[in-house]
Amino acid sequence: MSLQAENLTVYYQTLHGDVRALEDATFTVADGEIMGLAGESGCGKSTLCNSLILLTPPMKLVRGSVILDGTELPLTDMEGMNPFRFKKISIIPQYAMNALNPTRKIGKMTAELLRSRKVDFRATLPELKRRLDLVELTHDVLSMYPIELSGGMKQRMVMVLSTLMNPSLLIADEITSALDVSTQKAVAEMLVEFRDREIVKSLIVITHDISILYQIADSILIMYAGQLAEKASTEVIIHSPRHPYTKLLISSLPEIGVKHAEKRLTGIPGNPPLLLDPPVGCRFRERCPVAFEKCLEVPPFIQVEKDHFVACWKEFETHAQA
Amino acid sequence: MKKQKRKSEFLYFALRNKKLQVGLIIVLFFLLLSFIGPTLAHNEPLAYVNPGGAEPPSSEYWFGTTFFGQDVFAQFVYGLRATFLVGIIGGGLGTLIGILFGFTAGYRGGIVDEILNILTNIVLVIPTLAVLLIIAAYLEVRSILMECIFIGFTAWPWAARAIRAQTFSLRTREFVDLARMSGMKPLKIVFTEVAPNMMSYLVMTFILQFGGAILNAATLDFIGLGPTNAVSLGLMMKLAVLWGALQLGSWWWFIPPGLAITAIVGALYIMNVGLDEVFNPKLREM
Amino acid sequence: MLKLDRISKVYKIGTFGGKELYAVSDVSFDIQDGQVVSLIGESGSGKSTIGKMILRLISTSSGAILFNGVDVSSLKGEALKEYRRSVQGVFQDPFSSYNPIFKADRVFKIIREEFFPEMEGAEWTEKVEQSLTAVGLNPAHVLDKFPHQLSGGQLQRFLIARALLLDIRFLVADEIISMLDASTRIDVLNLLADLKSRGLSVLFITHDLSLGYYISERAVILYRGCVAEMGTTEKIYNSPLHPYTKMLMASVPRLDKKWEDAEVELKAKQAEFTGGCVYYARCPVADKALGCDAFRPPLIEIEPDHFVACFRYE
Numbered sequence: 001m002s003l004q005a006e007n008l009t010v011y012y013q014t015l016h017g018d019v020r021a022l023e024d025a026t027f028t029v030a031d032g033e034i035m036g037l038a039g040e041s042g043c044g045k046s047t048l049c050n051s052l053i054l055l056t057p058p059m060k061l062v063r064g065s066v067i068l069d070g071t072e073l074p075l076t077d078m079e080g081m082n083p084f085r086f087k088k089i090s091i092i093p094q095y096a097m098n099a100l101n102p103t104r105k106i107g108k109m110t111a112e113l114l115r116s117r118k119v120d121f122r123a124t125l126p127e128l129k130r131r132l133d134l135v136e137l138t139h140d141v142l143s144m145y146p147i148e149l150s151g152g153m154k155q156r157m158v159m160v161l162s163t164l165m166n167p168s169l170l171i172a173d174e175i176t177s178a179l180d181v182s183t184q185k186a187v188a189e190m191l192v193e194f195r196d197r198e199i200v201k202s203l204i205v206i207t208h209d210i211s212i213l214y215q216i217a218d219s220i221l222i223m224y225a226g227q228l229a230e231k232a233s234t235e236v237i238i239h240s241p242r243h244p245y246t247k248l249l250i251s252s253l254p255e256i257g258v259k260h261a262e263k264r265l266t267g268i269p270g271n272p273p274l275l276l277d278p279p280v281g282c283r284f285r286e287r288c289p290v291a292f293e294k295c296l297e298v299p300p301f302i303q304v305e306k307d308h309f310v311a312c313w314k315e316f317e318t319h320a321q322a
Numbered sequence: 323m324k325k326q327k328r329k330s331e332f333l334y335f336a337l338r339n340k341k342l343q344v345g346l347i348i349v350l351f352f353l354l355l356s357f358i359g360p361t362l363a364h365n366e367p368l369a370y371v372n373p374g375g376a377e378p379p380s381s382e383y384w385f386g387t388t389f390f391g392q393d394v395f396a397q398f399v400y401g402l403r404a405t406f407l408v409g410i411i412g413g414g415l416g417t418l419i420g421i422l423f424g425f426t427a428g429y430r431g432g433i434v435d436e437i438l439n440i441l442t443n444i445v446l447v448i449p450t451l452a453v454l455l456i457i458a459a460y461l462e463v464r465s466i467l468m469e470c471i472f473i474g475f476t477a478w479p480w481a482a483r484a485i486r487a488q489t490f491s492l493r494t495r496e497f498v499d500l501a502r503m504s505g506m507k508p509l510k511i512v513f514t515e516v517a518p519n520m521m522s523y524l525v526m527t528f529i530l531q532f533g534g535a536i537l538n539a540a541t542l543d544f545i546g547l548g549p550t551n552a553v554s555l556g557l558m559m560k561l562a563v564l565w566g567a568l569q570l571g572s573w574w575w576f577i578p579p580g581l582a583i584t585a586i587v588g589a590l591y592i593m594n595v596g597l598d599e600v601f602n603p604k605l606r607e608m
Numbered sequence: 609m610l611k612l613d614r615i616s617k618v619y620k621i622g623t624f625g626g627k628e629l630y631a632v633s634d635v636s637f638d639i640q641d642g643q644v645v646s647l648i649g650e651s652g653s654g655k656s657t658i659g660k661m662i663l664r665l666i667s668t669s670s671g672a673i674l675f676n677g678v679d680v681s682s683l684k685g686e687a688l689k690e691y692r693r694s695v696q697g698v699f700q701d702p703f704s705s706y707n708p709i710f711k712a713d714r715v716f717k718i719i720r721e722e723f724f725p726e727m728e729g730a731e732w733t734e735k736v737e738q739s740l741t742a743v744g745l746n747p748a749h750v751l752d753k754f755p756h757q758l759s760g761g762q763l764q765r766f767l768i769a770r771a772l773l774l775d776i777r778f779l780v781a782d783e784i785i786s787m788l789d790a791s792t793r794i795d796v797l798n799l800l801a802d803l804k805s806r807g808l809s810v811l812f813i814t815h816d817l818s819l820g821y822y823i824s825e826r827a828v829i830l831y832r833g834c835v836a837e838m839g840t841t842e843k844i845y846n847s848p849l850h851p852y853t854k855m856l857m858a859s860v861p862r863l864d865k866k867w868e869d870a871e872v873e874l875k876a877k878q879a880e881f882t883g884g885c886v887y888y889a890r891c892p893v894a895d896k897a898l899g900c901d902a903f904r905p906p907l908i909e910i911e912p913d914h915f916v917a918c919f920r921y922e
Contacts, residue, residue, distance in 0.1 A: 040789035151651075180650035181815065185859040185867060208790060211818075211861035238863060252794045254822040255863055256845055260801045265822070267798075268791035271759050496704040499665055500715065500767075503696060505689040505722045515707055 001069050001168035001201035003029040008064035010051045018060075019275045021047040023226045025064070026301055027309070029169065034195055034203045036213030036234070039223035042272050045206045046094065048223075049171045051075060053091045069168060086117050090167035090200075094174045097154035100146040106157060107142030113161065124164065131160045134197070135190055152183035159190065163199050170200040174207055188216050210253065214238055219307070222246050225272050225283035228301045232308040242310045244288045282311070290314045341596030348589035352582060356406055359399025367397040367553045376572045386574035389565040397553050398578050404554040405536055405583070408470050412535035415474025417528045420481025425512050427482070428489025435486075446479040454547045466549045473538045480534075481527050488523050492516050522601035526594050533590035540583050555579035609809050610662070610695075610778055611638040615671035617657050617833075631657045633833040633886075634671070636907075639778070639826075644800065644810040646820035646841070648856075649830035655813045658830075659782045662811065663697045664688060675778070693723065696771035697780035701787055702763035706755035712763065713751050715770050723774060739769040743799055761792030765799065772803075779803075782813045797823055817860045821845055826913070829853050832886040835907055839914035849916040851891050885919070893920060 006026050012019040022044040029035050037045045047059070055061055055075045066073045068088060074080035093099070101109055110128070111121040129139055135156040146154060155175055163170055172191060176184040194200050205217060213220050214234055221231040222243065230243040241247050248268045258265070270287040273279050279286060281296040288295070294313040301311040304319045337343070365371050372383065372391035379386040385394035427438040454472065458464065492498065493516065501511045517524070542548045543556025544563075562568075562576035617632040632654040639645045649655040660666040662673060664680065672679045680691050699705055706712055716736055724732065740747045743765040750762055758766070764784055771779055781800065785793040800810055801823055814820055820827055820841065827844045829837040829852065837850040848854045858868060884901040885891070894900040898919040905917045 040791060181817070181856055182650070182859045184861070188861075189867070209861065210790075211863050214863050215861050215867050249790060250863075252791055253863060254794065254797070254818045256818045256821045256857075256860065258818075258822055259841075260798070260822050264798060264801075265794045267794040269795075271761075271792075272789075496699050496701060497707040499660075499699070500705050501718060502665060503663055503692060504715075504718045505692050506718065518709055519707065 001031050002067075003169055003202070004067045006065050006067070008048070008051065008066060009062040010047055010055070010059055011062055012047075013058045013060055014276075017276055020278055021059075021226050021275055022051065023278075024298070024301075025228055027221060027228060027231055029202050029204060031201055032195065034192065034205060034216060034218045035231075036210075036217035036220040037204055037206045037223065038208065038210050038213060038220055039229075040208060040272060042225065042275065043223040044226040045223055046173060047226075049091060049173055049204060049206060052089060052171065053081075053085060086162075086167065087165045088167055089169045089171070090162045090165070091171040092158055092162045092173060092175050095178075096158045096162075096175075097151060097178070100154060100158070102146050105143055105145055106149075110142070110161060114164070117165070119165070128160070128164065131164065131199075134193070134199075135160055150183075151179055152187065155179060155183070155187055156190065159187070159194070163194060166199055168201045169204065170194070170202075171204045172206065175205075176207060176209070176212055184212065185215075188212055192216050210238075210250070222249070225278065226275055227283050227298070228309075228311055229284070230308075230310050230312075231301075236308060242304065242308070242315045243312050244290055244314070245284050248289075282313070339596045339600055341592045342600065343596075345589040345591075345593030345596060348585055349593065352402060352586050353406060355399060356402035359402065360396075363393060363396035363399055365393040365396045367400040368392060369396075376567070376570060376575070378572070379574050385578055386572065388561070388575055389567070389570075389572070394558075394575055394578065397558055398555070398582070400553045401555040401558055401579060402582065404466055404549075404552055405539065405556075405586070407466060408473065408539040408554070409532045409536045411467070411470035412473035412477070412539065413528060413532035415470065416477035416531045416535065417481050417524070419474065419478035420485055420527065420531075421524070423478065423482040424485025425489055425516070428486040429493055429508060429512050429516065431490075431493075438482075438486075442479045442482050445476065448476070450476045451547075454542065458547050462550075464548070464550050466552050466554070469539060469542065469549050470535075473535050473542075477531060477534055477538065481531055484527055485520070485523070488520050489516055492519055522597065526597055526601075529590055529594050529597070533587040533594075536583065536587055536590075555583050609639055609641050609643075609676060610811075611674040612636055612658070612662075613672045613674060615658065615661060615673065616669045617654070617661060617666065618669040630833050632661070635830070635833070635835055636671075637828050637835065637838055639809050639811060641777075641809060642804060642807050643826065644804050644812055644824040646824040646827040647811055647813045647830060648815065648817060648820050648827055650815055652832060653830040654833040655815075655830050656782055657833075659697065659780045659811065659813050662780055663695065664691065689722075693774050694776055695778045695780070696774060696776045697782060698764060698767045698771065698784045700783035702760045702767070703755060705767060706763065708755060710754075712753055712755045712758060712766060715767070716773065719770060719773050735773060736769075739772045740766075742772055742803075743769045744795065745769065759792070760788045761796060764788065764796055768796075768799065768803075776808070778809045778811070780811045780813070783815070785819070786814070786816065793819075817845070817856060818862070829856070834886050834904070835915075835917060836887065837914075837916045838907065843911070843914040849910060849914070849921060850887075850918050851893055851920075852887050855890075885917075895919070 008022060008025040010022040012021050025048060037048070039045050051059060051061065052066060052073070052075070061076050066075060068084070073084060114121045114124060132139055132141065137153060137156055141149065141153065141157065149157065176187055179187060191203060191205065195203055205213065207213060210220070217234050219231060219233050220237040222229045222237065222245065224245050230237065230241060230246045237246060238250060241250055252265055252267045254265060268287055273283055273286070281298050285291045285295045292314070299311040299313050299316070301309050303309050304315060370391045371393055372387040375387070375391050376389045377383065377387045383393055383395065385398055388394055423438050423442065427435040457472070461468070498511060498515055501515050539548065539554065540556035543554050544560045546560060548554060548557055556579070558579040559576045562572070567575045613636055615632055615635045616630065619629045619631055621627050621629045635658060637645070647655045647658065657666060661668050664683070668681045671681070673681045675691065675695065683691055706715065720727065720732055737747045740750065745762060745765050750758060750766060755763060785796050788796065797819065800812070804810060812820065812824055824841055826839065827841050828835055829844065829850065831852050837844060837848065837853045844853065845857065848857050861867070884903060885894070885905050888894050888900050891900065900919055905919045907915045907917045908921065909915050910921055
């Protein structure tokens with residue numbers, strides 16, 4: 001499977017104007033890749049993934065295209081996207097585990113869901129049971145109500161549902177945020193297992209917790225204020241990042257073994273810009289310690305080393321000199 | 323600056339909301355009529371002016387006359403006044419008592435809430451008709467004020483319940499905890515933190531009480547338990563039916579009051595729905 | 609400065625309130641002057657309940673809270689208000705802590721009305737500005753604004769400034785940075801550490817172990833309302849004794865090493881507690897012979913300032 005996004009630009013229409021939530025996102029996800037998508041609130045990561053599945057008002061597609069396995073996705077065509085959704089590209093939305101209908105038994109809800117996708121529940125039942133075994137849920141779970149399940153169990157149930165049709169690409173939006181530390185580990189590892197068993201081919205894991213990505217992701221894409229900042233393999237992002245934002249972000253993460261008395265960490269002064277009227281050029285410009293005049297122009301997201309993409313004029317300069 | 327913008331954003335939606343506009347226009351129209359009507363009507367409502375008895379609308383008697391030769395238009399506009407009075411006083415009283423009980427029960431919780439709940443439920447299930455009949459048996463003369471008080475004292479449970487539920491949910495919010503940590507007394511917290519957040523809710527509760535009071539009054543008047551010495555729309559309808567307007571075909575006697583009550587209460591409810599949209603941005607149709 | 613002595617909180621649940629739920633059960637620990645103690649636990653551990661009991665937002669079912677030797681768990685009226693001058697709290701959700709229809713600095717006004725009613729206007733403005741600069745905020749940027757116009761980090765610092773107005777000695781910080789962005793978290797954390805050096809004591813309630821390590825001298829690990837392990841941060845993190853602590857340390861995602869293949873058992877919905885050690889149902893080394901299923905292990909000191917509640921270490 002392969003996903004190629006080209007200049008994907010999505011704005012939100014509001015009373016006060018267009019919120020430029022995602023600007024010119026160009027990237028690829030390869031077959032078998034677990035790509036982590038990290039960034040702070042308002043960076044556009046949820047917008048990016050929601051636009052791949054359900055691009056409805058107030059979102060509007062300004063320009064750009066997405067090609068999945070060689071076919072262009074008809075993002076704005078609700079009907080046209082139907083054969084892709086759930087079967088080729090699937091999402092575990094944020095707070096999904098809280099969205100389970102409290103008055104329906106899990107089994108009944110699953111049957112209704114499958115029926116709406118024109119899939120026969122009876123025929124898929126054996127596979128469903130195999131998946132439940134895989135995530136260590138008993139088959140009884142199908143006859144329970146959501147309130148009888150713990151947070152971790154609900155999350156695993158949602159994972160099973162979203163991957164039932166073996167989609168090529170699975171997008172997991174903040175699925176570990178609301179869980180306890182111990183359950184987080186189990187759920188995150190389960191994602192990797194899905195990929196290893198080829199239940200899904202590739203994954204995009206959205207989170208703000210980079211340490212989880214270090215554990216399970218092959219590559220990480222960092223976003224800031226609607227623009228792509230850097231994409232590289234996990235090792236490179238953590239240990240040798242190039243974009244100033246990535247560098248500051250990684251160095252501001254507290255680690256076990258680091259005490260305030262010994263090494264005082266620093267954050268990034270300032271706040272992310274409002275996207276209603278974003279700054280011209282690179283949006284990190286105002287908080288960047290190495291910004292210069294060229295930064296008034298939007299830096300393109302290009303490859304500076306093998307599989308290492310950065311959008312930073314300063315880095316292009318140093319790279320050109322190297 | 324931002325506060326101004328907020329106010330005008332609220333007004334922007336308020337004034338543009340179709341339901342609010344329509345409802346408000348209807349209610350204001352009748353309100354205006356109740357103010358200037360009596361000056362337009364040159365007869366006393368209960369005076370016997372037309373020896374001819376029941377006559378259809380004419381240029382002299384705009385709404386015709388009753389079986390007894392009274393000016394229907396005069397009765398109508400005076401009746402409107404009574405109707406609005408009952409709405410405001412009866413509805414207002416109901417809202418006030420509801421606020422008192424609702425806030426206390428919702429904020430204090432525990433045993434106080436239990437006791438007030440029992441009280442609310444008792445008043446809710448009291449057959450108001452039976453009570454009114456008993457009161458009617460004792461009181462020779464009943465005024466409009468009596469009716470207002472009675473309606474107010476029996477309609478508040480609905481308001482109390484709604485306000486209690488809202489207060490419960492607001493009370494657990496963290497800004498209330500913050501106020502408690504600042505040493506604020508509970509009463510002050512209710513009035514300065516909780517109530518302002520519920521303003522829209524309180525306004526809508528009042529509007530519903532207003533409409534409900536009018537309907538209640540009309541029903542009471544119609545079955546003869548209303549005020550004994552006044553004119554109201556409900557009384558008009560009662561007398562009309564009692565004195566054979568249906569058989570005689572004097573439609574002008576009971577249709578205007580009936581229509582007016584329906585229009586006012588209906589408009590109030592439509593306003594309520596409109597207000598809900600204004601206050602709750604999620605319901606707005608963009 | 610603050611000592612919790614066998615604190616418990618019981619809720620009556622079930623129809624007719626027949627059953628009891630111990631949200632907090634016999635918890636004791638203390639916090640010295642100028643010390644930051646992390647109270648670490650997952651959901652359902654009772655850590656927030658303890659915080660609220662210290663702040664007197666919830667009543668205690670039994671036990672005592674001693675603040676400088678005085679039991680504050682049953683204070684009322686004026687005495688309670690005096691207590692509030694010394695002990696304040698900041699909560700998890702910055703946006704929920706402000707009444708959305710009022711401006712943010714209303715929280716300052718409330719403090720003024722309640723605690724400094726006779727202070728002159730100019731003196732008050734100066735006091736406010738001092739507080740704001742102490743937390744790293746520019747008064748010109750943050751005063752006279754609505755909560756939704758400020759960022760989460762600014763709002764949390766605003767709340768700390770509010771607490772500082774009262775010249776508090778003790779702050780309860782309940783997950784105050786979990787809803788903030790990564791880049792602002794560290795600033796608020798550094799602020800707490802700076803205030804500590806001025807003599808402020810902090811109870812830092814969190815579920816994030818790396819934050820606990822960064823900022824606190826001592827840590828208390830809580831599981832289902834009971835203290836599992838307690839001691840200096842180094843000892844707890846580097847040589848955890850309790851099976852639960854070990855499991856936590858193994859599950860924390862770190863940036864310097866990958867997860868080991870330690871099996872983490874996923875828990876079903878919390879089963880009812882039937883007596884014995886609270887961790888019995890999930891413990892990999894539980895042993896009936898030691899009495900793990902029948903008795904509650906006492907908290908014992910294994911080495912100086914390292915306590916654990918586990919029968920394996922008797």
